[in-house]
Amino acid sequence: MNFKKLFSLTLLALSISLSSVANVTNPENDKKIKKETSEEKTIVGVAASNDNFTTLVAAVKAAGLVDVLNSKGPFTVFAPVNDAFAKLPEATVGTLLKPENKKLLTAILTYHVVAGEFKAKDVVKAITDNNGKFVIKTVQGGQLTASLKDGKVLLTDVKGNTSTVVLTDVAASNGVIHAIDSVVMPQ
Numbered sequence: 001m002n003f004k005k006l007f008s009l010t011l012l013a014l015s016i017s018l019s020s021v022a023n024v025t026n027p028e029n030d031k032k033i034k035k036e037t038s039e040e041k042t043i044v045g046v047a048a049s050n051d052n053f054t055t056l057v058a059a060v061k062a063a064g065l066v067d068v069l070n071s072k073g074p075f076t077v078f079a080p081v082n083d084a085f086a087k088l089p090e091a092t093v094g095t096l097l098k099p100e101n102k103k104l105l106t107a108i109l110t111y112h113v114v115a116g117e118f119k120a121k122d123v124v125k126a127i128t129d130n131n132g133k134f135v136i137k138t139v140q141g142g143q144l145t146a147s148l149k150d151g152k153v154l155l156t157d158v159k160g161n162t163s164t165v166v167l168t169d170v171a172a173s174n175g176v177i178h179a180i181d182s183v184v185m186p187q
Contacts, residue, residue, distance in 0.1 A: 142186040
C-alpha cells in the first residue's frame with residue numbers, strides 16, 4: 001500500500017472517530033442513545049451489546065431462553081459477568097453449554113431471573129425494611145437472599161455462596177439488569 005492511500009485511510013478513520021466523539025458528547029445524542037437502549041433493546045439485546053456478558057449470552061442461547069428473555073416481562077436479571085463464569089471450576093461452562101446439559105443450564109440461568117422489575121433502590125429498600133435480609137423468589141423457583149455489606153448488595157444462594165452486585169439498573173425495554181461478580185447456584 002502506498003503512502004497516499006495509507007495517509008487517506010488514516011484521515012478517514014480519524015474523521016470518523018472524531019465525529020463519533022462529537023455525537024457522544026452532544027447531550028441530545030446522549031439522550032437519544034439512552035432512549036434507544038432502554039426502549040428498543042430487550043434484556044438479551046442489552047446483554048448482547050456489552051462485551052462483559054458474552055458468556056452469559058452464549059449460555060442463554062444454548063439454553064433456548066432468548067425468546068423468554070425477549071418477551072414482554074418485566075424481568076430483573078442478576079447477570080453474571082464473564083469473570084463470574086471464569087471463577088467456576090475449569091471446563092464447567094463448556095460442559096453446561098452441551099445440548100445434553102440444557103435442563104441444568106436452564107435451571108442455573110433462570111435462578112438469576114426474577115419476575116418483575118426491581119431497581120437497585122427497590123432492592124435496598126426491601127433489605128432494610130426486612131431487618132437486613134430479603135428473600136427473593138427466582139423464576140427457577142428457588143430463593144436468593146439479598147443483604148447489604150459495605151454499602152453493596154450481596155446475593156446468597158441456597159448453598160451459601162455469595163455474589164456482589166457490581167453494576168445496577170442497566171435498563172432494557174422489558175426489565176432491568178444488575179451485573180454480579182459470581183454465578184449463583186440453585187439447589
